[in-house]
Amino acid sequence: MLKYQHIANEIEKYIEDHALKQGDKLPVLEKLMTQFGVSKSTVTKSLDLLEKKGVVFQVRGSGIFVRKHKRKGYINLLASQGFKNSLEEFQLTSEVLQLKVTKPTQEAAVNLNVELNQDVYYVKRIRYIHGQPLSLEESYFNKAIITYLNKEIVAESIFNYITEGLGLKIGFSDTFLHIGKLNEEEAKYLELEKDEPKLEMESVFHLNNGQPFDFSKVTYNYQQSQFFVQASSYSL
Template sequence: MLKYQEIANQIEEYIRVSKLEQGEKLPSLEDLITNYEVSKNTVIKALSILEKNGVIYQVRGSGIFVRRQNRKGYINLINNKGFTDDLADFNLSANVLEVKTILPTQEVSDNLKCSLTQEVYYVKRIRFINKQALCIEESYFNKEYVPYLNKEIVEDSIFHYLKETLKLKVRFSDKYLRIGKLNQTEASYLNLNTHDPALHVDELFYLMSGEPFDFSKMTYNYNHSQFFIQSSGMDK
């Protein structure tokens, strides 16, 4: 992890641990440089990340301030780290339906930039929040970057495994959202009725190198899912 990313994480952790609220002022740029013993450029880059992610806002001549944080129980649609952190105060669990290696479909091949003869890991699971079905998740992992998965790993946080065990660094992701209706199989998994409304989210995750490694398809239960998006700037 680059130094400015480490500093960004440390500042965000400081905000969380200190339970700072919307509008509360952070230490000045000069104080942050001294406190973290890094260069001015490093702190500026860290603050830029935090501002882009909706954690802080800066007012020229006044300082650095905490931005309103996520409402409890809402999933950040901009976050590319999975939703475990957003729902940390809830009981999250997973029912793993499948973990296996398969040959990719044309759609998966196109998204992961792999050949049709190159095996990928396929994971299908139902995610639960407080024992209520939250979503159906189908994920495809390029085995070049994720060489091993099993049921025990995917019952927990896959992103934690990718980060802590495989040392993969996710740089960004692309999300594609569409509203549709549940088919019979989807409805049975989510304890809903066929043709009930659903939010479908396709997400493609990229490594620091810009290579795609994870293509996931989520179908959310409209009764138990809430989302939010923060804009990073607005010109009028």
Template sequence: MLKYISVANSLKEYIEHSNLKQGDRLPNVLTLAEDYNTSKTTIVKALEILKADGLIYQVQGSGNYARLPKRTGYINFQSNLGFTTNLHEENLSSQSVSVTSIAADTELAEQLQCAVGTPIYHVERTRTMDGKILCLENSFFNANLIKYLNQEIAEGSIFKYLTDVLDISIGFSDKFFKVRELTDYEAGKLALTAGQPTLDAHEVFFTNDGIPFDYSSNVYHFENADFYLQTQQK
């Protein structure tokens, strides 16, 4: 994992677990560089990640300050680190987990920028939070990049496995949203009725080098899923 990403992750944990309030000032760049035994450039790059994730705001000539914490149970659509990181304080679990090996069809080949027929891991999970169904998740991983994936791994945090075990640096993602009606299959998985509304969020995840490795669809339970998004002027 790149140093500035590791520092950013550590700073995120510090901000989220230190009970900082809106407007609390973080240590300056020089102090952080000394604390993490790294360069000021690395700290600046790490702070840019925190700013993009809505955890801090920067005042020119003054420093970096904490933003208001997120509402409990709300999904952050700015995050690209997966549900387990996003909702780490909630009782998040996976049910009806299946992992199958398939070959990429035309759509998957286009989304993952690979050849038709490329081996793919298809993971389907029903995600629950505090005992309530949150969404039906279907993820498609390029098996040429994600060399191994099984049900035991899929029952936990896949992204933690990717970063900690496979040493994959997750860079960014593209998200696409559509409000539509549930199919019969989706309704059965969500304990709803076909034709009821859902938010279908499609996302393509890229490594730090810009290589797509995961194409996912999350079909959300309209009664149990809440979202938030922070904005800032460029």
């Protein structure tokens, strides 16, 4: 875990330990720098991370304030690093159905901005929440960027491995939502009936330099899934 991530965890723990509520003010930036013995840039990165998670909000010239926490069990629809952080209080497990090095489909090649003869990792897995199927995932990872994957990594958090194991910085994602009906295969894996409703989320994840590295399609079990959206600001 990187230093700024550790500090972010400590600040979040401070909020929980002191039962701080919406609008309560946190110590000023300079005090946090002294408390953790780190630079201004490190504390700023920690606060930016917490702001993205919806834990705090910052008001220029006024300070750092606690933001009302998200509802328990809801998945952040705009998360750029997977949904595990949204469900960290829940028991999440994965069953790896397939992991292989292959060539991309035409659709995957376009979204990853790679050639059709370039190697990619193909991952297919089911995610479970408390033993119940939550989603069916199919992903293509650019092997030139994500140089190594194995079943142990895929069964846990691929994005944690990318940031901590490979040292890459994830930037942003483009997400497209489709409402439809389950086909026979999807229904089987999600333990539902064919033609029951589904939400399919198609995402392209990029590094902070803009390179796409992951093209994924996630089909959610409508009985297990709840979503929320956190916006940092609005322009009228």
